[in-house]
Amino acid sequence: MKRPRRGGPAQYDERLARARELVDTPGVEHPMRVLVEVLAHQQRRAEDPTVVAASALLRAPTEQRAAAATYPLVDAADIADPVDGEVVVAIDALVPVSRLPPPLMTAAGALGDHGLRAAAVAQWLVDPALPDPAVGFWINVAAQPVFELAAIGAPVPRREHWAAAACPVCGAAAQVSIIAEESGEFMAGSPRSLWCSRCAADWTYPRARCVSCGEDDARRVGSWIADVWPTARIESCDTCRGYIKTFDLRERGGVDVVPLVDDVASATLDLWATGRGLQRSVRSLAGV
Ligand SMILES: [Zn+2]
Ligand SMILES: [Zn+2]
Incomplete structure (x- = not known):
């Protein structure tokens, strides 16, 4: 039997197709339209050489860490600079095209400050729940393609070796x-x-x-x-x-x-x- 397409790591085409199918779901028309814009942006960035290079850096230690049963498999601190750059790219691309709710627009403005952005990215890399949710939205949008490319085919431990609620690949919830x-x-x-x-x-x-x-x-x-x-x-x-x-x-x-x-x-x-x-x-x- 053919395995259904579930939109796993970096499978943006599958997620976009499903989002377009559900775009008129009553009550969530606006978030669904924002989702389509976000996914289209992430799909483009996942092919960009900067993002591909950052994901290779993130992925570098995974085989060795898997062999030593060290989790999470990636070392997120390595990619603070490329993620910082991606936040700027995401804001420049999405603010003009998506009618975003006011808190996200305010956060986009605040993230224009380099010091604030670097501090928020550093927090997010440790734990995505740490920054303010609206700030976290932008860093998620910007950094997910880097993490997802790194997660393709990652050696996810079997259930005997990993029973925690945190992701064994990147440590997030x-x-x-x-x-x-x-x-x-x-x-x-x-x-x-x-x-x-x-x-x-x-x-x-x-x-x-x-x-x-x-x-x-x-x-x-x-x-x-x-x-x-x-x-x-x-x-x-x-x-x-x-x-x-x-x-x-x-x-x-x-x-x-x-x-x-x-x-x-x-x-x-x-x-x-x-x-x-x-x-x-x-x-x-x-x-x-
Ligand atoms: Zn509980
Ligand atoms: Zn993860």
Whole structure:
């Protein structure tokens, strides 16, 4: 059977095709149009020699670190300068074409200051959650192509060697979680994996464990499904009040899901969850 196209590391053509398909999703028309612009920009930058060279630098230690079981596999501090340059390129390209919400325009203006930009990039490289979210948006947009090119074919550890919620390739938090199609192997079931918010790598993670705090008491982790988006569910935790969105690829429509795009298109589920006092650790491009 042909494996569906899921928009993994640097597969911008697949993500763009899905984003264009979902661009008129009610309630998220504007974030979806911004997503299309962002993906088209990232696709162009992923072919630029500057970005390709930066990704090679990022990727350089991965084989050696994998052999020594040292995670994350990349050393993000190495690429502070090229990421800084990419932030300027992203702002110059996207501000004129995308009708961006005011906080993103304000952040774009602030990032024109070299000192502030360098400090924010340095923070983001350590942990993408550290800068202000609007500033983080720009650095994500700018740096993802570098990280994604570096993640193509990266030696992701098997589940016996890596059971953490952080990405083993780049150390960032998961954007979404997926329940895969049946593996076809006897008794293997349908594995769950997390999908990285920074490099788009995916790695296996226990089915009923909270990604925010590690809670695995089945009475404290719950799953909520909405009729409006049958492939998605909200997996929440009573212990930390965190949640993650999970796409069940076995559901009707699951064959078409491109997780990083469907995450933005299904923002109504995030509104439902945040309305109940739940919080996700990585926002979607729709701002929730
Ligand atoms: Zn990653
Ligand atoms: Zn939790």
